[in-house]
Amino acid sequence: MEGVGGVMRDDKCRFLLAFGADYVHWDISQVELMAVYYLKNIMKDWMYEYQGVMIEGDNFNIIKALQNMLKKWKIKEIRDDRLSFLKNFNQVLFSFCSRECNKLADICANLGVYNSFIWLDLLDVKIPPSFLYCLKEECDALGLF
Known part of the structure; x- marks a missing residue:
């Protein structure tokens, strides 16, 4: 059994x-793709107020396939x-990012295997210390705080 997971952030x-x-599947690439598809299930109305969205992943082939799909959308209407x-x-x-830069999504995917969750508030007592530390x-690395 595998898990899908991710973190959403704003432009800052x-x-x-x-x-x-x-998520149960034998192909890790399919699992990576399902993490992107899963976003549809958790989108909140207020999120659509943002002008754009950047989706990062650590599977180069999946990111490339999604980029190609996006190009086809712009040429003609593709319904997925x-x-x-x-x-x-x-x-x-x-956008592709290295696995080293995708630690938070990895933590979420590993935790999702045991229990599905959506955390909207960093003060949620259910968030494990490992996630908050990461x-x-x-x-700190980005100089945000």
Whole structure:
């Protein structure tokens, strides 16, 4: 069993939410793709107020496939309900990042195997210290606090 997970931030890298859920599949690339598709299930109305969205992933092939799909969308209308929520944004960017830079999403995916969750508030008592510590390390590295 694998988990899908991720972290949403605004354009200033401020925490918006984190999520995790279990997902059974033998192909790790499919699991990575499901993390992107899962976003549709957790989008909140207030999130659509943002002009754009950047989705980062540590699987180069999946990010490349999503970039190619996005190019085809711009040329002609392609309907994929799993990604239809992206049409609500003026700008969509799929970006590859190394696994080392994707630690928070990895923590969320590993926790999602045991219990699905959505954290909207960093003061939530259910958030484990390992997640908060990793978030603090990232923020310190970026000079955000």
